[in-house]
Amino acid sequence: MAAMLETDGLVAGYEPGLPIVRGASIRVEPQEIVVILGPNWAGKSSLIKAIAGLVPISGGAVRLAGAEITRVPAHRMVQAGLAFVPQTENVFPLLSVQDNLRVSAGGLPRAETAARIEEMFALFPDLARQRRLMAGSLSGGQRQMLAAARALIVRPRVLMLDEPSAGLSPKFVEMVFARLAEIRRGGVTVVLVEQNARAALAIGDRAYVLVEGRVAHEAPAATLWDDPVVAELYLGQRSDGGGR
Amino acid sequence: MTLQFLLNGLIEGSMIGLGAIGVTLTYAILRFSNFAHGDFMAWGAYSTLMLVGLIGSAVGTVAPIGPLSFGWPLILAGLGGMVFTGCLALLLDWLLFARLRARGQAIVVVMASFGASMALRNLLEFAFTSSPTYFSRKIQIARPIGLGIRITPDQTVLLGMTLVLVVGMHLLMTYSRTGREMKAVSQNPALARVVGIDLDRIVRMTWLIGGALASAAGLMVGVLVQIRPLMGLDMLLPMFAAAILGGIGSVPGAVLGGLVIGLSQAASVQLVGAEWRQAVAFVILVAVLLVRPTGLFGVQER
Numbered sequence: 001m002a003a004m005l006e007t008d009g010l011v012a013g014y015e016p017g018l019p020i021v022r023g024a025s026i027r028v029e030p031q032e033i034v035v036i037l038g039p040n041w042a043g044k045s046s047l048i049k050a051i052a053g054l055v056p057i058s059g060g061a062v063r064l065a066g067a068e069i070t071r072v073p074a075h076r077m078v079q080a081g082l083a084f085v086p087q088t089e090n091v092f093p094l095l096s097v098q099d100n101l102r103v104s105a106g107g108l109p110r111a112e113t114a115a116r117i118e119e120m121f122a123l124f125p126d127l128a129r130q131r132r133l134m135a136g137s138l139s140g141g142q143r144q145m146l147a148a149a150r151a152l153i154v155r156p157r158v159l160m161l162d163e164p165s166a167g168l169s170p171k172f173v174e175m176v177f178a179r180l181a182e183i184r185r186g187g188v189t190v191v192l193v194e195q196n197a198r199a200a201l202a203i204g205d206r207a208y209v210l211v212e213g214r215v216a217h218e219a220p221a222a223t224l225w226d227d228p229v230v231a232e233l234y235l236g237q238r239s240d241g242g243g244r
Numbered sequence: 245m246t247l248q249f250l251l252n253g254l255i256e257g258s259m260i261g262l263g264a265i266g267v268t269l270t271y272a273i274l275r276f277s278n279f280a281h282g283d284f285m286a287w288g289a290y291s292t293l294m295l296v297g298l299i300g301s302a303v304g305t306v307a308p309i310g311p312l313s314f315g316w317p318l319i320l321a322g323l324g325g326m327v328f329t330g331c332l333a334l335l336l337d338w339l340l341f342a343r344l345r346a347r348g349q350a351i352v353v354v355m356a357s358f359g360a361s362m363a364l365r366n367l368l369e370f371a372f373t374s375s376p377t378y379f380s381r382k383i384q385i386a387r388p389i390g391l392g393i394r395i396t397p398d399q400t401v402l403l404g405m406t407l408v409l410v411v412g413m414h415l416l417m418t419y420s421r422t423g424r425e426m427k428a429v430s431q432n433p434a435l436a437r438v439v440g441i442d443l444d445r446i447v448r449m450t451w452l453i454g455g456a457l458a459s460a461a462g463l464m465v466g467v468l469v470q471i472r473p474l475m476g477l478d479m480l481l482p483m484f485a486a487a488i489l490g491g492i493g494s495v496p497g498a499v500l501g502g503l504v505i506g507l508s509q510a511a512s513v514q515l516v517g518a519e520w521r522q523a524v525a526f527v528i529l530v531a532v533l534l535v536r537p538t539g540l541f542g543v544q545e546r
């Protein structure tokens with residue numbers, strides 16, 4: 001059976017001749033939660049941005065459910081079934097919460113869009129109360145919820161998130177990860193880049209450790225934390241509990 | 245002192261405002277000041293004039309509508325001119341701006357628009373000479389509407405046209421998918437791609453709308469004042485001042501900014517003399533940049 005999402009020796013970078021992702025191969029099975037860890041500057045964000053079509057790819061391949069999506073333009077990824085939540089600036093600050101969802105629903109019929117917006121408000125009740133508010137005035141946690149809702153409204157097969165817990169209070173961190181576990185039970189495959197390794201590994205199935213643009217280690221989430229190799233890869237950074 | 249300047253200002257403001265919508269959208273979505281926008285106005289006026297001539301040679305002389313100076317051919321030609329100018333803007337983007345944009349330096353695109361402006365203007369002077377021409381030389385009688393203000397039938401109809409276009413634009417921006425997508429692109433182009441918005445389509449829409457509205461403004465100037473190759477260049481500063489006063493990216497802001505500038509210009513003619521008229525837009529532009537760079541409806545960038 002084909003993997004849900006797969007990269008094969010992916011090489012990508014912002015400028016020609018300066019690859020940041022240097023032959024990364026990952027494989028994500030249907031309905032898995034896969035966590036991507038690694039030290040700062042490892043290229044974690046660049047890897048998922050390249051998968052999403054936002055960083056030029058110069059080698060290797062990306063496949064979604066068996067179909068090649070390497071170099072598909074970013075705006076077609078949604079149609080292909082891949083949704084992405086960037087780490088920062090992941091909502092439109094001067095659109096209302098509702099319009100953020102609407103603009104992300106694309107060309108769905110009006111009634112269907114309205115129904116899906118209500119669906120998202122059911123999943124994130126906090127947002128329902130703020131529906132007419134400008135997204136820019138939401139709190140960090142609510143903004144992260146909106147970014148996730150915005151990605152989910154298209155019913156993606158794969159959801160990729162870049163550090164969704166960064167900068168959030170512990171209460172919100174817990175909520176975000178609980179929601180992600182729920183989303184996966186709903187049938188969505190999740191790829192999660194996280195600095196907050198402990199919380200991410202608690203809901204994850206498997207994890208990759210990315211170092212200098214390559215996969216340096218792969219392990220089940222449950223055992224990865226106690227793996228001495230990982231401690232070495234992080235060069236002692238782990239002692240702070242993986243948080244920032 | 246008469247209140248006639250209010251009406252004159254409203255009319256000037258409408259012309260400026262229609263043009264400023266295109267300026268503000270181009271700036272918000274493509275992130276550069278298009279100095280050729282004034283020339284879209286002139287090309288709009290001349291293309292409309294050509295189309296009127298074409299229709300005339302096909303169907304013969306057509307009587308004006310009621311008390312107006314023009315008949316249905318001008319209305320049809322005006323619509324044709326809007327389409328033509330929208331396509332001209334698209335063509336210019338495809339030939340010039342898109343290629344330079346891809347290399348990523350905003351200032352290069354701005355300089356290119358200077359060059360394009362000059363080329364467009366020279367083409368008009370070459371084809372039509374620099375002397376003014378008119379849609380009609382018929383004299384219109386201005387009727388009093390109270391408070392010492394007089395208005396001609398042409399002015400009434402063209403103010404109505406402005407109102408329809410502005411309200412239509414506002415509805416498009418607020419309630420249509422394209423409008424929402426344009427706002428999204430202006431706020432964050434990378435995220436816009438992530439949510440599935442086709443940037444190229446939004447850029448095309450922006451040029452089409454900007455060009456078409458510039459053409460409508462050109463038609464208005466042509467009917468109420470005169471048609472000259474330089475007509476757009478003269479409007480450039482007021483249009484930019486209006487777009488910045490209203491807040492970049494805001495359609496209602498651009499229109500309101502246009503009205504403020506039009507009224508100030510008309511008032512200055514009455515109060516301090518016609519020679520100061522040109523300075524008004526400049527003074528307002530500088531004042532806004534100093535006091536509130538985000539303009540009336542603008543919001544601080546993140």
Ligand SMILES: Nc1ncnc2c1ncn2[C@@H]1O[C@H](COP(=O)(O)OP(=O)(O)OP(=O)(O)O)[C@@H](O)[C@H]1O
Pocket residue numbers: 014020038039040041042043044045046047
């Ligand atoms: N937009 C960009 N243009 C050019 N280089 C970039 C850009 N974004 C990131 N880089 C470079 O790519 C490299 C990897 O950055 P990336 O953000 O992918 O790492 P990361 O693993 O996500 O780090 P962090 O943990 O800090 O988020 C860095 O050297 C960075 O300088």
Ligand SMILES: [Mg+2]
Pocket residue numbers: 044045046087162
């Ligand atoms: Mg990162």
